[in-house]
Amino acid sequence: MISVVSTYWEVELERVAGNSSGVVIVADSKLPRSYSKCVIDICQKLTNVSLIEIEGGEKSKTLITVNNIYDFLDVSGTDRKSVLVCLGGGTITDLGGYVASTYKRGISLVLIPTTVLGMVDAAIGGKTGVNRLVKGSGGVMKNQIGTFYQSSLTVLDQTWLSSLPxxxxxxxxxxxxxxxxxxxxxxxxxxxxxxxxxxxxxxxxxxxxxxxxxxxxxxxxxxxxxxxxxxxxxxxxxxxxxxxxxxxxxxxxxxxxxxxxxxxxxxxxxxxxxxxxxxxxxxxxxxxxxxxxxxxxxxxxxxxxxxxxxxxxxxxxxxxxxxxxxxxxxxxxxxxxxxxxxxxxxxxxxxxx
Ligand SMILES: NC(=O)c1ccc[n+]([C@@H]2O[C@H](COP(=O)([O-])OP(=O)(O)OC[C@H]3O[C@@H](n4cnc5c(N)ncnc54)[C@H](O)[C@@H]3O)[C@@H](O)[C@H]2O)c1
Incomplete structure (x- = not known):
């Protein structure tokens, strides 16, 4: 079931956070601080919130980063009723979506795309994934590891685009x-x-x-x-x-x-x-x-x-x-x-x- 919301999304996010045992935010470290603060402020009235920042971009879309996020989920006490919120462009939503779909066989996922590409494409439709460095002369192969996994909420809000180059x-x-x-x-x-x-x-x-x-x-x-x-x-x-x-x-x-x-x-x-x-x-x-x-x-x-x-x-x-x-x-x-x-x-x- 696809749920894409462009207005009053804060209310939807409160509903999802309120029904969870905790929220982990995976945010692009290059975003203005006020973006993650906005999401934290909405969620922490209702549940525990942890934040991990990952540098957005293709070079982070690897199984190594996936493993680093798994480690962070462990120390944050993430369980199967937790929600993972991805805040960033397509690389963060693909990466975080893959983590959410595989950690403990899947935890809830919220996508808040902050790029045009994320809003119209990467955060819509449930494809998650990371790139793979193929041995020999294969080099980097795009999105070779991935899953189909729908978010419970995807937020489309142009306000996030004001800082986008x-x-x-x-x-x-x-x-x-x-x-x-x-x-x-x-x-x-x-x-x-x-x-x-x-x-x-x-x-x-x-x-x-x-x-x-x-x-x-x-x-x-x-x-x-x-x-x-x-x-x-x-x-x-x-x-x-x-x-x-x-x-x-x-x-x-x-x-x-x-x-x-x-x-x-x-x-x-x-x-x-x-x-x-x-x-x-x-x-x-x-x-x-x-x-x-x-x-x-x-x-x-x-x-x-x-x-x-x-x-x-x-x-x-x-x-x-x-x-x-x-x-x-x-x-x-x-x-x-x-x-x-x-x-x-x-x-x-x-x-x-
Ligand atoms: N899952 C899908 O169906 C699907 C579809 C299309 C593309 N994709 C994937 O999406 C990725 C590309 O997404 P992208 O173009 O959003 O790239 P991206 O996530 O790398 O973001 C582009 C750059 O903008 C920065 N950034 C993000 N939001 C910002 C903001 N609001 N203000 C300032 N800087 C910001 C990032 O740090 C990064 O440097 C590719 O990996 C592609 O494979 C997936």
């Missing part, structure tokens, strides 16, 4: 653009008119989260339609993972930036493989490139393919992807052949590098 807002905008491509029609037309800053996208946050909620409610465990939410992600995860492999790269590619470039390639592929209208694809590609405002490294087809081969969506060793016949008309089980992928990708790199 513009590049993080644009990163979340990319997932909103993906949702717009998945539904097409009036939503896409209206969303294309606004700029990729908070002033532009603010009024679309709830609608965008609802697009995901609706798809998830029809296919929670990704047996079919939910895979459409991976539009732009086969390439996106490959580029993001390659950037994470490069240890000297402190400011690695953000998830949304990689997804944005994945969307641009998905449109290109959709023209060649499914007859998507060329003029419309070019217009949409220009919109996405302008909106994300950042050129990222587009690695060689050999490097990208090696990551694509390890993607979770693959079936029987075939590399799966999501393409479109038109906005809103989705093929979620497209299979790539190496020969055609390498030609298309190398042409794409030449065009956009």
């Amino acid at each position: 513009p590049d993080e807002i644009r990163s979340g905008w990319a997932e909103m653009a993906k949702h717009a491509l998945l539904v097409g029609g009036a939503h896409l037309n209206e969303f294309m008119k606004v700029s990729s800053n908070l002033g532009g996208i603010g009024k679309f946050l709830k609608e965008s989260a609802e697009i995901k909620e609706k798809i998830v409610s029809r296919d929670e465990k990704e047996n079919g339609e939910r895979a459409s939410l991976n539009l732009g992600h086969t390439i996106g995860h490959a580029l993001e993972s390659l950037s994470l492999d490069n240890e000297s790269n402190e400011s690695h590619t953000k998830h949304g930036e990689a997804v944005a470039w994945g969307l641009v390639f998905a449109l290109e592929s959709s023209v060649f493989k499914l007859g998507f209208n060329r003029d419309l694809a070019s217009k949409l590609q220009e919109w996405i490139v302008t909106g994300i405002e950042k050129q990222i490294e587009l690695n060689s087809s050999v490097e990208v393919w090696s990551k694509m081969c390890g993607d979770k969506k693959n079936v029987n060793g075939n590399v799966r992807d999501v393409l479109l016949r038109a906005p809103g008309d989705i093929i979620w089980d497209f299979e790539w052949k190496w020969e055609e992928f390498t030609i298309l990708w190398e042409q794409f790199r030449e065009k956009y590098t």
